Amino acid sequence: xxxxxxxxxxxxxxxxxxxxxxxxxxxxxxxxxxxxxxxxxxxxxxxxxxxxxxxxxxxxxxxxxxxxxxxxxxxxxxxxxxxxxxxxxxxxxxxxxxxxxxxxxxxxxxxxxxxxxxxxxxxxxxxxxxxxxxxxxxxxxxxxxxxxxxxxxxxxxxxxxxxxxxxxxxxxxxxxxxxxxxxxxxxxxxxxxxxxxxxxxxxxxxxxxxxxxxxxxxxxxxxx
Amino acid sequence: xxxxxxxxxxxxxxxxxxxxxxxxxxxxxxxxxxxxxxxxxxxxxxxxxxxxxxxxxxxxxxxxxxxxxxxxxxxxxxxxxxxxxxxxxxxxxxxxxxxxxxxxxxxxxxxxxxxxxxxxxxxxxxxxxxxxxxxxxxxxxxxxxxxxxxxxxxxxxxxxxxxxxxxxxxxxxxxxxxxxxxxxxxxxxxxxxxxxxxxxxxxxxxxxxxxxxxxxxxxxxxxx
DNA sequence: CCATTAATCAATCGAACATTTGAATAGCGG
DNA sequence: CCGCTATTCAAATGTTCGATTGATTAATGG
Numbered sequence: 001x002x003x004x005x006x007x008x009x010x011x012x013x014x015x016x017x018x019x020x021x022x023x024x025x026x027x028x029x030x031x032x033x034x035x036x037x038x039x040x041x042x043x044x045x046x047x048x049x050x051x052x053x054x055x056x057x058x059x060x061x062x063x064x065x066x067x068x069x070x071x072x073x074x075x076x077x078x079x080x081x082x083x084x085x086x087x088x089x090x091x092x093x094x095x096x097x098x099x100x101x102x103x104x105x106x107x108x109x110x111x112x113x114x115x116x117x118x119x120x121x122x123x124x125x126x127x128x129x130x131x132x133x134x135x136x137x138x139x140x141x142x143x144x145x146x147x148x149x150x151x152x153x154x155x156x157x158x159x160x161x162x163x164x165x166x167x168x169x170x171x172x173x174x175x176x177x178x179x180x181x182x183x184x185x186x187x188x189x190x191x192x193x194x195x196x197x198x199x200x201x202x203x204x205x206x207x208x209x210x211x212x213x214x215x216x217x218x219x220x221x222x223x224x
Numbered sequence: 225x226x227x228x229x230x231x232x233x234x235x236x237x238x239x240x241x242x243x244x245x246x247x248x249x250x251x252x253x254x255x256x257x258x259x260x261x262x263x264x265x266x267x268x269x270x271x272x273x274x275x276x277x278x279x280x281x282x283x284x285x286x287x288x289x290x291x292x293x294x295x296x297x298x299x300x301x302x303x304x305x306x307x308x309x310x311x312x313x314x315x316x317x318x319x320x321x322x323x324x325x326x327x328x329x330x331x332x333x334x335x336x337x338x339x340x341x342x343x344x345x346x347x348x349x350x351x352x353x354x355x356x357x358x359x360x361x362x363x364x365x366x367x368x369x370x371x372x373x374x375x376x377x378x379x380x381x382x383x384x385x386x387x388x389x390x391x392x393x394x395x396x397x398x399x400x401x402x403x404x405x406x407x408x409x410x411x412x413x414x415x416x417x418x419x420x421x422x423x424x425x426x427x428x429x430x431x432x433x434x435x436x437x438x439x440x441x442x443x444x445x446x447x448x
Numbered sequence: 449c450c451a452t453t454a455a456t457c458a459a460t461c462g463a464a465c466a467t468t469t470g471a472a473t474a475g476c477g478g
Numbered sequence: 479c480c481g482c483t484a485t486t487c488a489a490a491t492g493t494t495c496g497a498t499t500g501a502t503t504a505a506t507g508g
Contacts, residue, residue, distance in 0.1 A: 006334045010406050011248035011255075013327045014320045018245035023466080024235035027242065031235075040485060053467060055486060065323040074475055074484055081323060088319045095312045096238050099289040099305060103237045110230045182234050247496080264455060277497055279456055298454055298505050450508090457502070465494070472487070478480085 020064035021092060025049055026057050033067060034086040034208045035140065035179055036147030037079035086208055107182070122205060122215060125175065126151065135168060137176045137200075139189040148207045150177065151218040158185045165196060173199045180206030244288035245316060249273055250281045257291060258310040258432045259364065259403055260371030261303035310432055331406070346429060346439060349399065350375065359392060361400045361424075363413040372431045374401065375442040382409045385416060397423045404430030 021027060028047045032038060038046075044054035058078050061067045068081045080086055097103050128134045129152035136153040138145050145155040156164050158178075168174060174193055178185035186202045193200035211217050245251060252271045256262060262270075268278035282302050285291045292305045304310055321327050352358045353376035360377040362369045369379040380388050382402075392398060398417055402409035410426045417424035435441050 006330065006408065007252065007406060008248065009330045010327060011251045013324050013330070014251050014317060015246055015248045016324065017316055017320050018242060018247070018251065019465095021242035022239055022246035023242070024232065024239045025466090027235045027238050028231065050468075051485070052469080052487090055484095056466080059486085071475085071485095074482095076485060084319055084322060088315055091312055091315045092241055093238060095308055096241050098308060100237050100240065103234060106230065106233050106237070182231060184230065243495095249496090274498075275455070276457090276499080279454095280496085283456085295455090295504085298452095300455060452506080452508100453504100454506105455502100455504085458500090460499080461497095463494105463496080466492090468491075469489085470487105471489100473485080475484090476482085478482100 016064045017066070017088075020061050020066055021089070023057070023060075025053070026061060027089075029054070029057055029061065030066065030080075030085070030089050031179070033078060033080050034089060035206070036144040037077050038143075039075040039077055041075075043078065083211075087212065090208060090212055122203070122210065122213070125203075126215070129153075132172070134173045134175050136203075137168070137174050137189065138178075139176055139185045140178050144179075144207075146220055148211070148217045148219050149222070150207070150210060151216050153177075153218075153222065155222070158189050161189055161192060165193075165198075168193075168198060170198060173201070175201055175203050177203040177206060180204070180209055240288045241290070241312075244285050244290055245313070247281070247284075249277070250285055251313070253278070253281055253285065254290065254304075254309070254313050255403070257302060257304050258313060259430070260368040261301050262367075263299040263301055265299075267302065307435075311436065314432060314436055346427070346434065346437070349427075350439070353377075356396070358397045358399050360427075361392070361398050361413065362402075363400055363409045364402050368403075368431075370444060372435070372441045372443050373446070374431070374434060375440050377401075377442075377446065379446065382413050385413055389417075389420060389422075392417075392422060394422060397425070399425055399427050401427040402430060404428070404433055 021030070025047060029043055032043055032046050040055050040058060041051060043049075043058070044051045047054065049057070058067065058069070062069055062078075065081055066085050067078050069076050069078050071077075125134070125136065129136050129150075136150055138149050138153040138155045139158040139161060140155075141157050142155055145153075149155065154167070156167065176186040176189040176193070178189075181204045183206065190200045190202045205213075207217060245254070249271060253267055256267055256270055264279050264282060265275060267273075267282070268275045271278065273281070282291065282293070286293055286302075289305055290309050291302050293300050293302050295301075349358070349360065353360050353374075360374055362373050362377040362379045363382040363385060364379075365381050366379055369377075373379065378391070380391065400410040400413045400417070402413075405428045407430065414424045414426045429437075431441060
């Protein structure tokens with residue numbers, strides 16, 4: 001019966017994508033690649049995996065055609081095969097958030113004992129940046145900033161923040177963001193800034209969320 | 225370091241969804257549940273799996289909160305936990321179609337040697353149904369028709385089609401549809417109808433695709 | 449309350465997977 | 479062309495997964 005074979009063959013193909021996102025290290029790698037392309041070593045470092053292990057996971061993602069690899073000199077740079085992959089990852093995350101109560105519990109537990117962060121409405125934000133009303137601060141590593149950031153944002157990676165406080169105005173309000181709702185970089189940044197007497201809030205959205213809402217994203221270095 | 229644990233814990237939760245869709249039988253079950261709720265036995269029959277095996281796969285889907293189980297008398301009826309699950313499944317399928325060239329190849333190979341089916345534009349279809357210009361024919365099992373169908377569609381399951389040809393007008397054009405692009409019911413129906421001298425075409429879209437485009441879907445029995 | 453039917457559970461076995469380790473490859477820079 | 483580095487490959491580990499089988503539970507009807 002040819003029809004049964006057709007269906008089985010198609011479901012098997014679909015499951016290739018499923019298998020690719022069935023492991024937490026691979027999801028973490030995908031998340032990082034949604035921010036910017038990276039070398040194997042950089043991915044391994046960020047995700048806290050061994051290089052060999054990272055390489056193998058990346059090959060699984062590559063076999064499912066979710067990422068592309070390109071050799072650039074001595075390094076192999078991996079990147080999302082398509083922006084659609086990021087959209088798919090975000091759909092998965094949204095579904096998980098709404099279906100798995102466990103996620104909310106984890107986030108709540110983590111946020112316990114921390115200052116609650118004011119929600120920032122992104123619609124008004126761009127306008128306020130243009131009016132020099134607020135400073136939007138991108139605290140991710142610089143290569144992620146270069147791969148895409150909120151227009152007008154200033155790049156100071158979290159590690160360098162303490163050393164570069166003089167770049168920031170104490171008069172203006174600071175809106176810090178990082179990779180997205182589950183990234184802690186901006187939380188840490190706000191904690192530091194407040195301790196130093198700045199007025200700072202965290203924006204939960206990262207660049208992928210920003211992009212998904214159809215808002216503009218700038219690439220490259222920002223004119224200072 | 226609490227931040228690493230937070231991330232690991234979240235990716236682990238996300239991978240629960242991934243694992244749920246990492247197996248072809250489970251994807252087939254999800255696909256069927258996108259059409260209508262069903263008992264374990266019915267799902268096993270449609271998917272060609274043993275009852276015990278089906279039950280276990282359904283429990284995996286349930287553990288990932290993608291489906292709900294409700295005991296109704298002697299039977300357990302499984303249904304999608306949320307319409308969002310169907311949307312996620314369709315996103316996965318769309319991604320697979322665009323990323324995995326293998327899928328296109330499988331479908332092309334299957335369609336080889338069959339009469340090419342005219343593409344039906346759904347925008348105009350509802351209007352033509354209202355004008356009694358065409359007959360829209362739903363050839364899925366009746367319980368799927370009852371769970372949701374295209375407004376104005378007539379329900380004749382493929383198996384009963386040959387015995388009920390007298391219900392259909394030879395003057396009007398027939399547009400047959402089934403579960404979606406990878407379902408062969410409508411292909412078979414069109415083949416039969418054409419052999420019997422009817423003017424019939426297949427519409428690739430099924431009810432989930434129809435619904436996803438925001439077009440109206442009717443439920444229950446249709447007034448004849 | 450016993451027989452029947454639907455579904456699940458429990459145990460099993462082989463296949464597939466994740467991670468680690470150490471070796472191999474490929475592109476540079478001297 | 480030699481040594482260095484980034485990455486991949488290959489083998490070996492323990493673990494998890496998938497399907498089958500037979501037993502068990504739960505609801506129903508006599």
